[in-house]
Amino acid sequence: MLAVARRRLLLFPVPLRFFSVASTTAEQTVSYLVSTCGLSPAEAARAAASVRVASPGSTGNADAVLALFRRYGFTEADITNTVRMFPIVLASDPDKTLQPKLDFLASVGVTTPLFGRLVSISPIILHRRIEAHLVPLFDSLREILGSDSNIVTVLRKIPFILRYPHKDILLSVATLRDVHGISPSELSKLIALKPGVVLQCPDRINEIVQVIENVGVEPGNPMFVYMFAILSRMKAPTLENKFAVFRSFGFDKDDVNVMLRRYPGSMAVSEEKIKKTVAFLIGKAGLSREEIVRYPNTLALSLDSHCRRCAVFAVLRREGKPVAKHRLPSALHVSKAQFEEMYVLRHHQDVPDVSRAFRGEIPFEGF
Structure with a gap:
């Protein structure tokens, strides 16, 4: 074939003008x-x-x-x-x-x-056909989300959903609804929190549900939806690595399960942040593992916030203020506004250093 092609080129040579035109175009x-x-x-x-x-x-x-x-x-x-x-x-x-x-x-x-x-x-x-792709896709989303306005809301969060075949979306929803018994109201909440759930493959959905059930939370539990939304962001090895970090500080499986049930966001922070925060809370702030389990949302707050609040407590204790006898763990997990009202604004007149500590101007060295 190659020899024939070469002979044809010799018999009918391609004008140089052809290459020139192609190059110009x-x-x-x-x-x-x-x-x-x-x-x-x-x-x-x-x-x-x-x-x-x-x-x-x-x-x-x-x-x-x-x-x-x-x-x-x-x-x-x-x-x-x-x-x-x-x-x-x-x-x-x-x-x-x-x-x-x-x-x-x-x-x-x-x-x-x-x-x-x-x-x-x-x-x-x-370049997709309307009747073969867009119509069934939107029909499927309408069945799940209930209205076009809800679909548009989801599109704003996950615009690439338009690429997906409607059958894949229905299969994901069927896995949640029919296999695991997720109620329509739970499904709506879950999609509102994590629209990408409609793009999870059945195997991945099964994996996430298994982890949640191992923690002791079943569909119907108010925490199920929130836990699913958070755990769906992490692959199994990532989650296991975070569990390993907690074990390295002496937390056992039940401790971790309790923290997950109380505050699923405790697993949303990075491994490095878990290490630094737990080391600070136990080593410098003097909290026990039991207190961290009781207030797991302290793991999600920044180290800077913890340092400033601990510095405020250190100043109040130095001045012998009765409020300094309040339990530190509960003070670390309240909102910034609540902490400021309870421990800073009430004392800044007679103990000006509390304001400086709250602003980060007085370093916390530990109790």
Whole structure:
């Protein structure tokens, strides 16, 4: 075959003009993509392999596509991102291929500036069939979320959901609802907290539910939804590493389970922060493991906040104020406003150092 092809080339040589024209067209395309679509020269060179925009005077289709996007409120950044990810869109028919998809999104309540964001993140939807993809996808979301306004709210949080087949979303919901018995109200709360749950595969959902049940929380428990939303952000190895950190400080399995049940956010902090916070609370602030288990939200507060509050307590104890006999663990977990009211504002007149300590001007060295 190769020999035959070579003979044909010898018999019918390709004019050098062909290569010159092709090279010129590619250069013109790169120039158009840079000057009109905002791509960098390197991005434009890559995109030019997918689309050809010829010399001035024959860029009508691409110009019409860009004009259509602007009519729907696309920003220049939206246009650049869309063309960068999906350059062939410039060769699409703006009236027959693109506008029907944009009109469909408008019909379900998508407006500017969400239009441009949705398309720039998932431009492939512009080449998906409405009846085969968008209609069943929105029907599925409508069944789960109840209304188009709720769908739009979810789209703002996870715009890439438009890429997913509706069958995958229904399978995820069915796993939660039918396999694990999540009630419709719980499902609605869960999706509001963590919209991405509708994109979790069944195996991942089963894994998260198993961890929650091992902690002692079942569907129907008010904490189930919040625990699922938090644990869904972490893979099993990450969660196990955090458990290992707690064990290194002497916490046992029941301690960790109690902290999770009381405050699921205690597992949302990084391993490094858990190490530093627990070391501070036990080593410098003098808390016991039992007190940390009782107030697990102290793990989510910043070390700076703990240092300042402990410094305030140190000043009050130095001055012999009765309020300093209050239990420190309870003082560390209240809101900033509550702490300031109870321990700073009430004493700043006769003990000015409490204000300085609260501002971080007096370092805490430990009790």
